[in-house]
Amino acid sequence: MMDQVSEHLYGLSGQSMHELIHKFPLDQTDIRENIDNILQEYKDVPGGLMVILNEIQSQIGYISRPIQEYVSLVLNTPVSTIAGVVSFYSFFTTEPRGDHTVKFCMGTACYVGGTQQLIRKAEQILNIQSGETTPDNRITLEVCRCVGSCSQAPVVVVDEQMYGRLRPSKIPPLIRDILKKYEDS
Ligand code: FES
Structure with a gap:
């Protein structure tokens, strides 16, 4: 049913659309409906691509490759353009984030100041790599571009909170503090 709706909505009945809507997470009716609503609302708005991607990131939580391909087909925009935007802005992710995000600034000052040791x-x-989320979905590790506090290098941002002049020895207590929130609740 939804296959027909999506294809009919956008006049796309090609093989690629048919294959796409059977890929996760587009095979989840509620998620695809959500994306369809966003696309319908903004697809004809000038500069709509950024708004669409912002809305998808906020509402779905990530913009995976199948989602990028879906948006690409509907907007008739090359998927490389969409992938470029998604990878340029650190706000966008291609995988779901955990409850808490730990971002390591990879700007020059922080990099020189030892970001890699912190990571x-x-x-x-x-026991995860940067860019991954713990299996319990509590913490995601990410790198980001300069956050504008170079005098505090190296800088780590936990959710919205910034920590400067960090040394590797400060990372365990930082992570303990995040995990403690779960014990307290
Ligand atoms: S380089 Fe890290 S805050 Fe600027």
């Missing part, structure tokens, strides 16, 4: 420490503790 390594966090990766060791959580």
